[in-house]
Amino acid sequence: MEESQRFTVGYALAPKKKQSFIQPSLVNLACERGIDLVPIDTDRPLSVQGPFDCVLHKFYGEEWKAQLRDYAVKNPSLPIIDPPDAIERLHNRISMLQVVSELEIPQEKETFGIPSQIVVYDSMALSDYGAVGALRFPVIAKPLVADGSAKSHKMSLVYHRAGLLKLKPPLVLQEFVNHGGVIFKVYVVGDYVKCVKRKSLPDVSLENVDSTEGSLSFSQVSNMTTQNRNNEEYYESLHLEAEMPPLSLLTDIARGLRQAMRLHLFNFDIIRDSKAGNHYYVIDINYFPGYAKMPSYETVLTDFFCDIVNKKSAEDGADSTVEGKGNEMKLLSSTYCGGTKDVESER
Numbered sequence: 001m002e003e004s005q006r007f008t009v010g011y012a013l014a015p016k017k018k019q020s021f022i023q024p025s026l027v028n029l030a031c032e033r034g035i036d037l038v039p040i041d042t043d044r045p046l047s048v049q050g051p052f053d054c055v056l057h058k059f060y061g062e063e064w065k066a067q068l069r070d071y072a073v074k075n076p077s078l079p080i081i082d083p084p085d086a087i088e089r090l091h092n093r094i095s096m097l098q099v100v101s102e103l104e105i106p107q108e109k110e111t112f113g114i115p116s117q118i119v120v121y122d123s124m125a126l127s128d129y130g131a132v133g134a135l136r137f138p139v140i141a142k143p144l145v146a147d148g149s150a151k152s153h154k155m156s157l158v159y160h161r162a163g164l165l166k167l168k169p170p171l172v173l174q175e176f177v178n179h180g181g182v183i184f185k186v187y188v189v190g191d192y193v194k195c196v197k198r199k200s201l202p203d204v205s206l207e208n209v210d211s212t213e214g215s216l217s218f219s220q221v222s223n224m225t226t227q228n229r230n231n232e233e234y235y236e237s238l239h240l241e242a243e244m245p246p247l248s249l250l251t252d253i254a255r256g257l258r259q260a261m262r263l264h265l266f267n268f269d270i271i272r273d274s275k276a277g278n279h280y281y282v283i284d285i286n287y288f289p290g291y292a293k294m295p296s297y298e299t300v301l302t303d304f305f306c307d308i309v310n311k312k313s314a315e316d317g318a319d320s321t322v323e324g325k326g327n328e329m330k331l332l333s334s335t336y337c338g339g340t341k342d343v344e345s346e347r
């Protein structure tokens with residue numbers, strides 16, 4: 001029987017991310033399917049490591065980006081998941097959501113967009129009625145930079161204008177939309193789309209808003225600890241009854257974002273407007289999120305790796321056929337990589 005080819009996926013991840021994402025269950029399943037997940041030592045030159053059939057990374061810093069750029073030039077057919085220049089857009093909360101506003105996806109009944117928001121670069125603007133006047137309170141103050149630091153997740157719900165004065169720019173002021181306390185987190189892995197429900201901020205009633213404290217600080221309310229990976233238990237504990245958005249809406253948005261951003265690995269947070277049940281707002285997009293919290297993440301990610309390396313192997317084969325000078329040789333990449341693309345939404 002023909003020896004099945006093996007593939008190497010190199011990964012460059014910070015220690016915390018490596019611990020949460022590279023779980024033994026993922027390593028073992030990938031290995032069974034012909035994929036060896038190999039850590040890249042970011043303290044050593046990338047050029048002396050490898051060879052790889054794919055490089056996967058979520059790593060910051062100009063030094064790493066320069067290494068990756070050089071490596072890509074020397075290995076033009078190597079899939080880099082994902083190119084740093086494409087990821088950059090998600091590190092700024094204005095450019096992050098601009099791509100949503102530019103999507104043109106006709107829907108039968110549903111409409112979607114992003115909340116009204118303004119960017120504030122200096123404190124003077126916070127007391128400038130003209131700059132902030134257009135926004136309707138309450139607003140959420142979010143750090144402008146979304147760079148993976150704990151600071152980039154520190155937010156405030158600001159009930160009225162006086163509450164703005166203690167904020168520290170640069171930040172985005174985004175209108176708060178009542179959405180029934182449930183957020184829909186849509187994970188994208190290549191062509192695979194999975195929607196889960198998560199706990200969110202509760203609705204805000206405007207009655208007594210003037211008498212409350214100016215603002216409420218919070219961070220990552222929608223994140224769940226990995227021991228709650230069994231979503232059913234988690235939802236029961238939170239009584240998240242909200243109906244899922246239509247799957248077609250989510251897959252259309254996911255596909256549109258994939259094409260526009262040229263990214264394979266991201267999730268987006270979408271909420272339903274409590275005032276208009278068929279209008280949705282995308283409020284956040286994250287590069288390479290916490291996939292280990294997604295049900296069956298091992299299978300989903302292994303299928304994805306197989307897709308990537310098989311595509312590369314076929315392209316390399318096509319190239320060598322072209323160089324075959326007439327002896328039409330078809331390279332059969334006989335791997336046991338395979339799997340189905342699937343689109344799911346937890347019902």
Ligand SMILES: Nc1ncnc2c1ncn2[C@@H]1O[C@H](COP(=O)(O)OP(=O)(O)OP(=O)(O)O)[C@@H](O)[C@H]1O
Pocket residue numbers: 115140142146152153154155174175176177178179183199200201219220221222223269271283284286
């Ligand atoms: N415009 C909004 N209207 C209502 N709720 C919002 C809005 N923006 C954010 N929220 C609430 O605040 C939470 C955090 O916002 P956001 O997702 O932008 O922050 P983050 O730090 O990027 O989170 P993540 O951990 O998903 O990266 C959301 O999960 C949601 O509960």
Ligand SMILES: O=P(O)(O)O[C@H]1[C@H](OP(=O)(O)O)[C@@H](OP(=O)(O)O)[C@@H](O)[C@@H](O)[C@@H]1OP(=O)(O)O
Pocket residue numbers: 016017020146147148149185222223224267286287288289290291293
């Ligand atoms: O690891 P976790 O499960 O917390 O994953 C979170 C991930 O943290 P990590 O990538 O640093 O681990 C976050 O990345 P940064 O914005 O901080 O870069 C962001 O993507 C969150 O949205 C993820 O939570 P999720 O959206 O999946 O609930």
Ligand SMILES: [Mg+2]
Pocket residue numbers: 222269284
């Ligand atoms: Mg979010």
Ligand SMILES: [Mg+2]
Pocket residue numbers: 146284285286
């Ligand atoms: Mg985020």
